[in-house]
Amino acid sequence: MYRYRLFLLMLLALVIGCKEEVLPKPKAQLRLEYDAPQQGELQTEYFMFSYNTNAKIKSNTETSLVLDYPEMKGEIYINYKKVDDNVDKLLSDAQKLSYEHSVKADGILEQPFVNEKNNVYGMFYEVSGNAASQAQFYVTDSTKNFITGALYFYTRPNYDSIYPAAAYLQNDIRGIMETLKWKN
Numbered sequence: 001m002y003r004y005r006l007f008l009l010m011l012l013a014l015v016i017g018c019k020e021e022v023l024p025k026p027k028a029q030l031r032l033e034y035d036a037p038q039q040g041e042l043q044t045e046y047f048m049f050s051y052n053t054n055a056k057i058k059s060n061t062e063t064s065l066v067l068d069y070p071e072m073k074g075e076i077y078i079n080y081k082k083v084d085d086n087v088d089k090l091l092s093d094a095q096k097l098s099y100e101h102s103v104k105a106d107g108i109l110e111q112p113f114v115n116e117k118n119n120v121y122g123m124f125y126e127v128s129g130n131a132a133s134q135a136q137f138y139v140t141d142s143t144k145n146f147i148t149g150a151l152y153f154y155t156r157p158n159y160d161s162i163y164p165a166a167a168y169l170q171n172d173i174r175g176i177m178e179t180l181k182w183k184n
Contacts, residue, residue: 034072034168037175043183046080046145050179052172067172072165076173078149083140090146094138097148098125106130106159113139118181122147126170130157134166135173145182149173 037052045062055067067076081090106129113122122139135151151169153162
């Protein structure tokens with residue numbers, strides 16, 4: 001009788017304990033969509049380029065400007081310098097600035113840029129990981145003009161969270177490099 005009760009109790013526990021199997025939810029990724037870029041032209045005394053008009057132009061002087069993307073909480077800083085027999089130092093400083101982010105970066109991908117038609121040569125650095133800047137670049141004609149630029153977000157750098165915005169703005173930087181023309 002004792003075994004019979006024990007058997008019934010175990011059978012009852014199995015019947016009551018059997019429920020639908022719980023499966024973990026599949027991993028999902030955040031999908032952010034941004035407006036398609038509308039191109040405008042920006043001109044300074046030294047250079048001109050096409051840019052995404054979704055950006056607001058902040059602190060525009062003849063030698064520096066900031067393209068602000070408030071929706072993405074990001075900014076592209078652009079600085080111009082004249083080359084006075086110091087192109088080697090300017091190149092060294094630009095490369096050094098890009099690699100200062102290697103402490104926090106998971107990787108830095110160098111992409112050379114050459115536009116012989118407009119006499120524009122440079123380098124684009126794509127930074128992955130939780131670095132302060134997700135992209136850096138420089139362009140020059142090697143004799144008169146030199147521009148450096150950097151992408152920063154005014155939020156804590158969490159690469160997984162800012163990746164969609166970083167990829168969008170990196171494309172804008174490439175567009176700036178591709179359309180840049182010197183004025184002198």
